[in-house]
Amino acid sequence: MIDTAADLRQEQTADYRIFELSGNHYTIGYQMGIATDLRPVENWRDRETELAFARACADELARFHPALLDEFRGYAAAQGRPWEEVLPHVSNNLPEGVLPGCTTFALRLPDGHVLIGRNHDFLYSRRERYLRRLFPTGYLASLGTQAGFIGSCYDGVNQYGLFVSVHTIRAQIAERVLPGLPPYLIPRILLETCRTAQEAAVQMQEMSFLSPFNYLIADPQDMIAAETYPGRVHIYRPQGTGLVITNYYRSPDMRSFHGRRNLTDHVERAQWIEARIGRDSPRDAAAGWAWAQELLRDHSVPVCHHQPNQATFWSLVADLTARRVAYCLGAPCRNPYQEHPWPENNAPQTT
Numbered sequence: 001m002i003d004t005a006a007d008l009r010q011e012q013t014a015d016y017r018i019f020e021l022s023g024n025h026y027t028i029g030y031q032m033g034i035a036t037d038l039r040p041v042e043n044w045r046d047r048e049t050e051l052a053f054a055r056a057c058a059d060e061l062a063r064f065h066p067a068l069l070d071e072f073r074g075y076a077a078a079q080g081r082p083w084e085e086v087l088p089h090v091s092n093n094l095p096e097g098v099l100p101g102c103t104t105f106a107l108r109l110p111d112g113h114v115l116i117g118r119n120h121d122f123l124y125s126r127r128e129r130y131l132r133r134l135f136p137t138g139y140l141a142s143l144g145t146q147a148g149f150i151g152s153c154y155d156g157v158n159q160y161g162l163f164v165s166v167h168t169i170r171a172q173i174a175e176r177v178l179p180g181l182p183p184y185l186i187p188r189i190l191l192e193t194c195r196t197a198q199e200a201a202v203q204m205q206e207m208s209f210l211s212p213f214n215y216l217i218a219d220p221q222d223m224i225a226a227e228t229y230p231g232r233v234h235i236y237r238p239q240g241t242g243l244v245i246t247n248y249y250r251s252p253d254m255r256s257f258h259g260r261r262n263l264t265d266h267v268e269r270a271q272w273i274e275a276r277i278g279r280d281s282p283r284d285a286a287a288g289w290a291w292a293q294e295l296l297r298d299h300s301v302p303v304c305h306h307q308p309n310q311a312t313f314w315s316l317v318a319d320l321t322a323r324r325v326a327y328c329l330g331a332p333c334r335n336p337y338q339e340h341p342w343p344e345n346n347a348p349q350t351t
């Protein structure tokens with residue numbers, strides 16, 4: 001049952017903004033701190049324990065992308081906040097039970113182009129929906145989305161044609177979670193420090209993860225799935241031309257983490273896209289561009305969602321080979337895809 005008016009209202013009143021930010025990470029953080037409000041992190045227990053854990057997570061982040069911590073420092077400085085108030089964004093972990101889905105596919109077309117389609121779905125209540133073009137000094141440029149967590153990225157592309165996306169997983173709560181990285185910082189780390197999917201996969205094998213999540217990583221030559229759980233990562237490549245990732249583990253050795261949770265919607269969504277790829281996969285990049293958009297607007301499975309606990313906030317189509325990318329801000333069935341310049345490392349002129 002869809003309340004169309006409520007669904008439209010949540011989209012029209014959400015905070016959709018596009019940022020173009022350059023300079024060092026501190027400057028990027030400072031600019032975000034001026035322009036946005038700090039997203040609260042609710043699920044902290046006792047403060048001292050959580051702060052100690054968050055500091056250890058910040059140490060983990062420093063192993064992979066120390067400059068990204070400067071973005072947190074800049075954000076805190078802009079709002080006159082002590083470090084402790086932004087630290088929860090380094091260690092945040094979503095409680096289970098409210099996690100909706102996301103859908104991403106990567107497809108190698110007969111002309112060799114790698115096509116990406118992606119819908120990001122979340123709860124109506126999440127209003128921060130930012131698209132950011134980032135040109136950080138000394139790191140790779142990227143275009144990607146953010147929903148309020150400092151330094152985060154949910155999906156995006158970098159200047160070398162690398163793509164990364166995140167997918168929540170409902171799974172058993174891990175008995176022990178060591179300090180590690182929250183899911184939303186991982187695409188950001190990979191997009192700013194890696195040139196290829198293989199490099200990103202090697203990085204991921206070194207990381208420790210706070211939450212169960214899937215990632216799709218692709219470049220013009222390669223596509224990789226990374227299934228993660230605290231203390232575990234399983235990386236695989238597809239057998240055929242396509243890779244479809246939703247919100248469940250495919251690897252047999254990861255499957256048991258789901259317990260008895262119902263995965264039907266996530267499995268059906270993936271299977272429907274795989275069937276479409278098998279049946280009417282586009283011949284070339286030009287046909288693929290429109291085909292991907294049509295697929296992401298689908299309401300039959302559905303791929304495009306309109307429920308309070310699962311609404312499609314934005315959608316992306318990219319041709320990694322042609323360096324072509326478009327974002328649709330809002331549900332793709334009623335909003336246009338807008339092409340954006342491919343991110344390059346020559347930062348835009350600022351006045």
Ligand SMILES: [Zn+2]
Nearest residue numbers: 304305331333
């Ligand atoms: Zn729709």
